[in-house]
Every structure is written in structure tokens, then in C-alpha cells.
Amino acid sequence: MAYTLPSLGYSYDALEPDFDARTMEIHHSRHHQTYVNNLNAALKDHELSSLSIDDLVTQLDKVPADKKVAVRNQGGGHANHSFFWKNLKHGTTLSGDLETAIKTAFGSVDAFKAEFEKAATSVFGSGWAWLVLQNGQLKVVKTSNQDSPLMGEAISGASGYPIIGLDVWEHAYYLKYQNKRPDYIKAFWNVVNWDYASERFSQAK
Incomplete structure (x- = not known):
């Protein structure tokens, strides 16, 4: 099972003027997509690819030594960004x-x-x-x-x-x-x- 780029759930310009649309587009569609592509390449046909991304990064000790650096970097990038996009929205209040x-x-x-x-x-x-x-x-x-x-x-x-x-x-x-x-x-x-x-x-x- 390959990892996939999650949808933002909002438009690239939804966070203007604080986070600009062009940065959001490049950040999501290029940077995050690259992490996903590289992670899938590192774990191609490996059983670890069946884990959720959060489960994968919490179990790096199970990753073969020759794949560990790639999974740490690329899997970390996928996990962190997947969380980050959900963490952004205008108009909410701490309470x-x-x-x-x-x-x-x-x-x-x-x-x-x-x-x-x-x-x-x-x-x-x-x-x-x-x-x-x-x-x-x-x-x-x-x-x-x-x-x-x-x-x-x-x-x-x-x-x-x-x-x-x-x-x-x-x-x-x-x-x-x-x-x-x-x-x-x-x-x-x-x-x-x-x-x-x-x-x-x-x-x-």
C-alpha cells in the first residue's frame, strides 16, 4: 500500500494574507509530494508500508538499517506535513x-x-x-x-x-x-x- 498526498481540505489562498497562496501551493504540491514519493520508493514492496504514517515514525526501530535514514527523513516529512495542514485555519479561538x-x-x-x-x-x-x-x-x-x-x-x-x-x-x-x-x-x-x-x-x- 503506497502512501498518498492528503488533500488540504481548503484552497491554497485560504490562509491569506498570513500564509500566501503561492507558498502553500509549492509547499503542499511539491515539497510534501516529494516526501511521499521518496518514502514510497524507500518502502517499495515492504510490509512496513502497510502502517499508518504516524505508526511508522513511532516504530523506526523496526525499519531495516539500509532504509532507516530515508524513512526517518521522508516518513517524518510526510507525517509532519500531514499534521501541519490540519493545524491551519482562520477564525478559530483557543478556549x-x-x-x-x-x-x-x-x-x-x-x-x-x-x-x-x-x-x-x-x-x-x-x-x-x-x-x-x-x-x-x-x-x-x-x-x-x-x-x-x-x-x-x-x-x-x-x-x-x-x-x-x-x-x-x-x-x-x-x-x-x-x-x-x-x-x-x-x-x-x-x-x-x-x-x-x-x-x-x-x-x-
Whole structure:
């Protein structure tokens, strides 16, 4: 069973002006598609390709040594982006149990945003910033390249169940924001799909 590029579920211009349509189109139809193509090539005719993408990246120890780097990078890219697209939407509001949990964990929503922005800004080169649920506690973590917290501390340097995530590879923002990554990170708060994040949090508790 081959992995496939998921539909965004919205148009490429749906996140304007915060995330521009041209970047979204290239990011989804080219970058993400490339991860899918390369992952399928790496696992061609292999039984591991029957796993869901999240299950695959949590079980890298089962991947043959000669395929592990490709599956980590390409599978991580597919898993992270498949999550990222669902994580984006205009017009939702942080509320309910997730808002309460964020205030409990970080002291305030503003303090959480500041910690998240610091993590996203401080990723050297390419990577991701995440809000995860880790052993019942909300944490901000970051990963390099296409590593995911689902891979665990030993591989990615982070662990936990992703609640929100932000791609800080330059391909995610360079057409609009050029080298101004902090501006892109600030714009992210306008497009976080808090409804989806709340669903994730409820499922993980």
C-alpha cells in the first residue's frame, strides 16, 4: 500500500494574507509530494508500508538499517506535513480545556506563545516547534529537520503527542517573509486551528 498526498481540505489562498497562496501551493504540491514519493520508493514492496504514517515514525526501530535514514527523513516529512495542514485555519479561538491546560502549564496564554516563539526562532537551520502532551503535561519542544516528537527522545531529542506544530523550514515562509522568520512565527497565531488542537488534546488526555 503506497502512501498518498492528503488533500488540504481548503484552497491554497485560504490562509491569506498570513500564509500566501503561492507558498502553500509549492509547499503542499511539491515539497510534501516529494516526501511521499521518496518514502514510497524507500518502502517499495515492504510490509512496513502497510502502517499508518504516524505508526511508522513511532516504530523506526523496526525499519531495516539500509532504509532507516530515508524513512526517518521522508516518513517524518510526510507525517509532519500531514499534521501541519490540519493545524491551519482562520477564525478559530483557543478556549475550553486546552486553554485551561495551557494557562496551568505556562502561567498564561501569552507566556506559552512567548515560549513557543522562542523555540521556533531558535531552531538552527530547518526544523519544527511543537506543543506536545508529554506524560500528562503540556510542553514546548523543538525538533530538527523532519524529526517528530513521535519518534521519541532517543531519535528526535523530543517526545510527546503533538497538539500544534509549526514548520520553520525556509520553504514554509521564504517567498513572503524572506529571512524574517520571527514575522512568520507571529503570523502563525492568526492561522492556528484551535478547534483541531482541542480535539487532539481531548483525544490524548
